[in-house]
Amino acid sequence: MDNPVIVAIDGPSGTGKSSTSKAVAAKLGLSYLDTGAQYRAITWWMLNNGIDVNDPAAVADTAGKAVVVSGTDPLDPQISVDGVDVTMPIRSQEVTAAVSAVSAVPEVRSRMVEYQRAAAASAAAGIVVEGRDIGTTVLPDATAKIFLTASAAVRAARRSTELNGTVSVAATQEALTRRDAADSGRKTSPLAMAADAVEVDTSELTLDQVVDRVVALVEQKLATVR
Numbered sequence: 590m591d592n593p594v595i596v597a598i599d600g601p602s603g604t605g606k607s608s609t610s611k612a613v614a615a616k617l618g619l620s621y622l623d624t625g626a627q628y629r630a631i632t633w634w635m636l637n638n639g640i641d642v643n644d645p646a647a648v649a650d651t652a653g654k655a656v657v658v659s660g661t662d663p664l665d666p667q668i669s670v671d672g673v674d675v676t677m678p679i680r681s682q683e684v685t686a687a688v689s690a691v692s693a694v695p696e697v698r699s700r701m702v703e704y705q706r707a708a709a710a711s712a713a714a715g716i717v718v719e720g721r722d723i724g725t726t727v728l729p730d731a732t733a734k735i736f737l738t739a740s741a742a743v744r745a746a747r748r749s750t751e752l753n754g755t756v757s758v759a760a761t762q763e764a765l766t767r768r769d770a771a772d773s774g775r776k777t778s779p780l781a782m783a784a785d786a787v788e789v790d791t792s793e794l795t796l797d798q799v800v801d802r803v804v805a806l807v808e809q810k811l812a813t814v815r
């Protein structure tokens with residue numbers, strides 16, 4: 590039997606990782622894991638339990654207490670913490686503003702990485718895993734590694750459209766640039782492109798074009814290893 594296919598899709602905020610990863614997984618018949626949702630879920634739990642998310646010692650002390658369970662169906666990705674479905678609440682502005690501080694704490698990362706490697710190991714056909722450090726740290730032996738990029742202006746415009754213009758493009762761009770700087774600047778497994786990843790700039794591409802390009806890259810890789 591063929592080895593499971595592991596696809597790592599990393600990149601800055603709003604470059605299209607989730608949209609692309611779900612579609613690629615569905616097309617290739619693979620599982621799907623949104624690691625950003627896991628960091629958001631533990632952040633939601635900390636905020637909900639009155640933990641000061643700007644106090645790394647308090648975050649580290651409580652990092653092991655929450656049980657995060659991620660679904661891996663690309664057509665219906667769900668996530669829960671301590672049995673509470675948090676699929677929607679983890680997208681709040683409050684969680685988005687706090688998540689980079691929580692994800693920078695090494696104790697949080699080591700727990701999430703355990704979950705992520707376990708999900709990859711148990712995906713029978715294989716899995717598409719999206720995040721910031723999948724190709725560099727979590728799954729360095731992935732079959733294919735993609736690093737999605739797009740200009741900050743394009744990302745902000747797309748996100749603002751998604752939010753029906755309720756947040757201005759300028760404020761959206763400022764927030765995503767700040768989050769990228771925090772994620773790139775942290776000590777433990779920062780946002781970075783793996784040396785053997787292929788960069789795909791999505792600025793001028795439709796989602797369908799990005800998906801086709803990523804599927805082609807995975808198929809090319811598989812042709813060389815199988």
Ligand SMILES: Nc1ncnc2c1ncn2[C@@H]1O[C@H](COP(=O)(O)OP(=O)(O)OP(=O)(O)O)[C@@H](O)[C@H]1O
Pocket residue numbers: 601602603604605606607608609625747748751791794795796797799
């Ligand atoms: N190629 C594309 N063309 C147009 N819009 C796109 C494209 N890719 C993604 N989008 C849109 O851009 C927005 C951000 O996409 P998505 O949530 O997939 O990015 P992300 O990298 O997972 O973001 P985050 O890092 O914040 O989780 C969504 O509204 C999505 O529909």
Ligand SMILES: Nc1ccn([C@@H]2O[C@H](COP(=O)(O)O)[C@@H](O)[C@H]2O)c(=O)n1
Pocket residue numbers: 602603624625626628629688689690692693719720721722723768772
């Ligand atoms: N592998 C990862 C994935 C995410 N993060 C952190 O989570 C935040 C939210 O991620 P989204 O993809 O949902 O936007 C992100 O800003 C990072 O702080 C991470 O550290 N590592």
